Amino acid sequence: MNQIVFIPDGTVTSPQGFSAGAVCADIKKKGSKKLDLGILCSKEICAVAGLFTTNKIKSPSVVLCQQRVQNGKAKAIVANSGCANASTGEQGFADAKEMTTIAAKTIGAEPKEVLIANTGVIGIKLPMDVIRKGLKQIKPTPKGGHDFEQSIMTTDTMLKEVAITVKSGKSSFTIGGVGKGSGMIHPNLATMLVFLTTDANVTPVFLKKALREASAISFNMISVDGDTSPSDTLLIFANGLAKNEPIAAKSPLAEVFQQALNQVCVYLAKAIARDGEGATKLIEVNVKGAVNLKEARSAARTIVSSNLLKSAVYGNDPNWGRVTAALGRSGAHVEESKLDVYMGAVPVFKQGEPVAFDKTKAVKVLKQKEVPITVQLNLGSAEATAWGCDLTEQYVKINAEYTT
Amino acid sequence: MNQIVFIPDGTVTSPQGFSAGAVCADIKKKGSKKLDLGILCSKEICAVAGLFTTNKIKSPSVVLCQQRVQNGKAKAIVANSGCANASTGEQGFADAKEMTTIAAKTIGAEPKEVLIANTGVIGIKLPMDVIRKGLKQIKPTPKGGHDFEQSIMTTDTMLKEVAITVKSGKSSFTIGGVGKGSGMIHPNLATMLVFLTTDANVTPVFLKKALREASAISFNMISVDGDTSPSDTLLIFANGLAKNEPIAAKSPLAEVFQQALNQVCVYLAKAIARDGEGATKLIEVNVKGAVNLKEARSAARTIVSSNLLKSAVYGNDPNWGRVTAALGRSGAHVEESKLDVYMGAVPVFKQGEPVAFDKTKAVKVLKQKEVPITVQLNLGSAEATAWGCDLTEQYVKINAEYTT
Numbered sequence: 100m101n102q103i104v105f106i107p108d109g110t111v112t113s114p115q116g117f118s119a120g121a122v123c124a125d126i127k128k129k130g131s132k133k134l135d136l137g138i139l140c141s142k143e144i145c146a147v148a149g150l151f152t153t154n155k156i157k158s159p160s161v162v163l164c165q166q167r168v169q170n171g172k173a174k175a176i177v178a179n180s181g182c183a184n185a186s187t188g189e190q191g192f193a194d195a196k197e198m199t200t201i202a203a204k205t206i207g208a209e210p211k212e213v214l215i216a217n218t219g220v221i222g223i224k225l226p227m228d229v230i231r232k233g234l235k236q237i238k239p240t241p242k243g244g245h246d247f248e249q250s251i252m253t254t255d256t257m258l259k260e261v262a263i264t265v266k267s268g269k270s271s272f273t274i275g276g277v278g279k280g281s282g283m284i285h286p287n288l289a290t291m292l293v294f295l296t297t298d299a300n301v302t303p304v305f306l307k308k309a310l311r312e313a314s315a316i317s318f319n320m321i322s323v324d325g326d327t328s329p330s331d332t333l334l335i336f337a338n339g340l341a342k343n344e345p346i347a348a349k350s351p352l353a354e355v356f357q358q359a360l361n362q363v364c365v366y367l368a369k370a371i372a373r374d375g376e377g378a379t380k381l382i383e384v385n386v387k388g389a390v391n392l393k394e395a396r397s398a399a400r401t402i403v404s405s406n407l408l409k410s411a412v413y414g415n416d417p418n419w420g421r422v423t424a425a426l427g428r429s430g431a432h433v434e435e436s437k438l439d440v441y442m443g444a445v446p447v448f449k450q451g452e453p454v455a456f457d458k459t460k461a462v463k464v465l466k467q468k469e470v471p472i473t474v475q476l477n478l479g480s481a482e483a484t485a486w487g488c489d490l491t492e493q494y495v496k497i498n499a500e501y502t503t
Numbered sequence: 504m505n506q507i508v509f510i511p512d513g514t515v516t517s518p519q520g521f522s523a524g525a526v527c528a529d530i531k532k533k534g535s536k537k538l539d540l541g542i543l544c545s546k547e548i549c550a551v552a553g554l555f556t557t558n559k560i561k562s563p564s565v566v567l568c569q570q571r572v573q574n575g576k577a578k579a580i581v582a583n584s585g586c587a588n589a590s591t592g593e594q595g596f597a598d599a600k601e602m603t604t605i606a607a608k609t610i611g612a613e614p615k616e617v618l619i620a621n622t623g624v625i626g627i628k629l630p631m632d633v634i635r636k637g638l639k640q641i642k643p644t645p646k647g648g649h650d651f652e653q654s655i656m657t658t659d660t661m662l663k664e665v666a667i668t669v670k671s672g673k674s675s676f677t678i679g680g681v682g683k684g685s686g687m688i689h690p691n692l693a694t695m696l697v698f699l700t701t702d703a704n705v706t707p708v709f710l711k712k713a714l715r716e717a718s719a720i721s722f723n724m725i726s727v728d729g730d731t732s733p734s735d736t737l738l739i740f741a742n743g744l745a746k747n748e749p750i751a752a753k754s755p756l757a758e759v760f761q762q763a764l765n766q767v768c769v770y771l772a773k774a775i776a777r778d779g780e781g782a783t784k785l786i787e788v789n790v791k792g793a794v795n796l797k798e799a800r801s802a803a804r805t806i807v808s809s810n811l812l813k814s815a816v817y818g819n820d821p822n823w824g825r826v827t828a829a830l831g832r833s834g835a836h837v838e839e840s841k842l843d844v845y846m847g848a849v850p851v852f853k854q855g856e857p858v859a860f861d862k863t864k865a866v867k868v869l870k871q872k873e874v875p876i877t878v879q880l881n882l883g884s885a886e887a888t889a890w891g892c893d894l895t896e897q898y899v900k901i902n903a904e905y906t907t
Contacts, residue, residue, distance in 0.1 A: 221824020
């Protein structure tokens with residue numbers, strides 16, 4: 100029997116052997132008093148896997164981090180908010196290296212065992228004087244997960260933290276995670292940082308495969324492929340302190356580990372989507388009956404990222420024509436005469452004909468904090484879910500005044 | 504010597520032999536008193552060419568129009584605003600046919616010589632009672648172009664009309680056009696209707712080729728490929744009354760005709776981009792030095808349709824990181840160390856390094872009604888221009904309250 104249980108107040112330091120800490124180094128804004136520089140580390144060396152932005156302009160920090168993840172082993176990550184260290188030329192690469200070297204000294208590790216991520220304004224160099232000073236003051240503790248999460252937030256308004264414990268036979272292990280997103284997530288860039296930890300013993304090869312699979316149904320379903328910022332980073336550290344039999348592709352624990360990792364990632368992905376800049380609600384688009392998985396995913400993502408639909412959901416306007424219009428340009432096979440569309444449980448379009456639906460009921464669905472929209476293509480058996488948020492005047496305000 | 508001259512107050516009825524008229528049929532909103540039903544026609548049969556939405560869900564009217572354009576000949580178009588006749592099932596097809604039949608009677612033509620286009624809310628059936636009545640009242644005249652333009656507008660706030668006269672040797676002819684757009688144009692759907700007329704004598708084959716070429720550098724550069732509504736329609740009618748030698752691929756007049764048509768289309772495309780919903784300014788993105796034309800176009804379109812950049816331009820914020828971030832995910836080859844970015848004439852990024860630019864100067868550029876942004880990739884010789892508008896709170900307001 101497998102048990103998967105969410106830990107109350109769980110975070111990235113919930114798995115055994117992980118510590119974190121953060122300080123306010125005044126990278127964000129002088130006098131903001133906000134945490135903006137943090138370290139997350141394991142007392143033992145970890146198997147590590149990562150997925151990075153596909154943007155052709157990557158920050159020097161991402162380039163450095165990618166190189167080091169290729170070793171398959173790491174012990175820590177140093178991160179900051181307020182400055183993305185992107186488009187900063189050669190100096191940016193030197194600064195990234197120095198940041199990891201100082202962090203390594205602080206926690207007693209080798210520089211090559213320390214990864215890095217930054218988020219914030221593009222094109223501004225890292226303020227290394229305050230970073231040097233700040234890094235020396237960080238004292239990671241097993242309770243530091245919440246502080247670390249705060250130190251990577253930018254326009255995020257909610258903490259995005261989770262941890263779950265898995266019991267399977269005599270084995271038990273924990274997976275934790277923190278994330279930051281905001282921005283409208285899609286169709287545009289918003290730097291997404293997600294750091295996952297586990298005390299499970301996992302082979303590096305399986306860890307990478309599992310991360311890719313979990314990401315495909317979670318973070319990739321809130322962010323249209325390729326629409327990534329210069330800094331997007333997703334990392335998982337596995338330190339093995341749970342002492343389970345190593346989990347590899349066909350191990351007895353492989354399936355439950357994947358299942359638990361999927362849950363952690365979907366939880367964080369939804370939290371990121373819900374907290375899009377200026378957002379007031381979460382939109383969940385379920386596409387069913389697609390010809391294949393690729394088309395189901397593409398259709399769900401295209402619908403959930405339609406600016407027109409996002410605006411209509413904000414205005415509680417059951418304008419389902421914006422659902423079908425987005426579907427039609429998603430590239431997925433569609434036969435209008437077979438198509439059904441639902442707002443919540445309310446059918447609004449059936450077999451190619453508009454339904455004379457009860458508008459009050461549909462508006463009630465749209466007024467919920469979570470708005471489910473279902474599209475049944477009736478062509479095949481593939482399905483996918485994508486998440487997004489509504490588009491509000493507040494989004495425009497935030498982004499019109501970001502750097503100034 | 505060729506002369507291409509814009510006609511003051513020119514419109515779609517400026518070329519010889521074209522008439523138009525419109526009425527208020529109360530399709531938009533009862534008591535709005537706005538023109539919403541119109542006919543544009545030629546006294547002689549025309550060579551005709553069209554380009555249509557690539558959306559897999561096409562309105563029944565588009566399906567009918569596409570069929571009839573394949574004949575290569577037509578005499579008129581009947582159009583309305585307020586109801587898109589999209590996702591209206593079989594009834595929608597019957598209604599579209601009836602509309603053209605009544606319009607044909609009004610002007611004395613065959614139903615198959617009459618094309619059709621509709622724009623407005625999706626999923627609502629055409630109010631045929633008021634349309635039948637309205638169509639019988641329309642009296643097309645050579646001065647009716649302005650009225651016709653008004654009858655196809657939805658949330659448009661400005662008329663989009665143009666006409667130019669071409670003189671080449673002993674030949675002279677005129678090309679006119681009207682359009683409607685609005686919506687944010689990209690990255691989402693906004694129904695775009697553009698109707699062009701000319702009294703030039705043009706072979707149907709060349710007319711189609713010329714329309715495709717003009718569209719590629721104009722309407723396709725304000726609307727990301729494939730991101731089209733169920734109703735997008737671009738048509739050109741050529742009635743030959745200018746009596747010039749027929750223009751075909753290698754005729755003496757072919758080049759000047761193409762040049763003039765390009766100018767008409769770029770004029771209308773910019774007018775459509777400038778009048779995006781809630782927009783306060785036009786953004787023009789020039790991409791230079793790309794590896795090939797496809798990449799130049801893709802890069803220019805991706806940058807101009809970034810919600811983050813559009814918001815920054817609205818806020819007069821010279822946040823050029825949003826230009827490079829969008830460029831990086833456009834699919835175009837980029838080498839950051841060779842890249843230059845300009846806001847107007849102000850260099851903000853040179854050869855991979857941020858420039859310490861004068862912020863006041865950059866803000867001044869952003870405060871203009873037309874904001875030019877230039878990206879020099881320094882990799883090849885291909886270049887392209889794309890147009891868009893800023894993203895404002897007003898866009899969200901308009902689209903949150905559209906059908907309700």
